[in-house]
Amino acid sequence: MPVILGLESSCDETAAALVTSDRQILAHKLAGQEAEHRPFGGVVPEIAARAHIEVLTPLVEGALAEAGMALFDVDAIAATAGPGLIGGVMVGLVTGKALAFATGKPLIAVNHLEGHALSPRLADPNLKFPYLLLLVSGGHCQLLLVQGGGRYRRLATTIDDAAGEAFDKTAKLLGLGFPGGPAVERAAREGDPSAIRFPRPLVGSAEPHFSFAGLKSAVLRARDAGTHATADLAASFQQAVIDCLVDRTRIALTAHSDVTALVVAGGVAANGAIRNALSALAESYGLPFNAPPLWLCTDNAAMIAWAGAERLAAGLFDDLDVPARARWPLDPDAAPARGAGVKA
Secondary structure, X not given: OOEEEEEEOOOOEEEEEEEEOXXXXXXXXXXXXXXXXXXXOOOOHHHHHHHHHHHHHHHHHHHHHHHOOOHHHOOEEEEEEEOXXXXXXXXXXXXXXXXXXXXXXXXXXXXXXXXXXXXXXXXXXXXXXXXXXXXEOOOOEEEEXXXXXXXXXEEEOEOXXXXXXXXXXXXHHHOOXXXXXXXXXXXXXXXXXXXXXXOOOOOOXXXXXXXXXXXXXXXXXXXXXXOOOHHHHHHHHHHHHHHHHHHHHHHHHHHOOOOOXXXXXXXXXXXXXXXXXXXXXXXXXXXXXXXXXXXXXXXXXXXXXXXXXXXXXXXXXXXXXXXOOOOOOOOOOOOOOOOOOOOO
16 A cells, blocks of 8 residues: 655644555654743744754654654655645645655645545545535634545635634633643633623624634633633633534535535544534434544644545645645635635
8 A cells, every 4th residue: 555654844733644545554753842832822933943843854754663664665745735834834845845856756735724624534434525524723714515635615714713713812811821722621611601691703694604803802801801710711712612613514514415424623623512512413414423533633744644645546746846835725716705814
């Protein structure tokens, strides 16, 4: 079976993995940067890029050693080419280009979002196209019809903040620490989700998109009022996000009854309360619910290698002059959503 070396460096996690086209993960090495960014309460792009440079080569060497392979045994090199923090993306992509050039192996420039979109198929060989994907991460919140490798139709996107971004900023507002998403989820377990009636932006609207900026502002006002416990603020915020995600996803499911499953992926998909709510929604439509294992939800190189395997099987390779991209929509033909700063 072909073996793909995957490289990931789009944000604050550096990773290298070896994955076969029949879904065997031969090795996966990952280095996080929480300690470097914690003093700043968020990811600092320059610090992230420098950290990627320091650890990526040792991670590749470690993955090859763990799999008992040499670099020339690999059949293709898949590297994240965007979207993401451009400095970090460049580190991984340039490394992938160098390895491809040195070995004469094909280079596959992977859209980081495609890695998330296809990651459930790495974990579940029974997941068939087309499926409805809710892609929720720090930088993106989208609903997509996944029709095949390289074939995506965007149904909805955020018109301001992404869900993960709202989690991170709420964690900072509440002093819960970094990384913000898991911190809010932990605090929410001790709180009352009905304690504060936060707004549910766009819920009930015929417009399919998401909006979380107003919700984040509401958390700030409630915090400054000083009348609510931190756990209640976290739980009420999380419930508002869940209600928004479920409502928007219900619109898509109602309009597209021919999908094989409801799938959630991306870093926010690791949130247990969100998974439970979406699972109940899928059940109400008589559909299977699919979410990757928790470690495959956050940024990793196994999903990049698997996306590379799917593209390799389809004969989709890239030239060595393929660019790194800070923005790279999965569906470039999607109509623009209203509003500035759209995470399309």
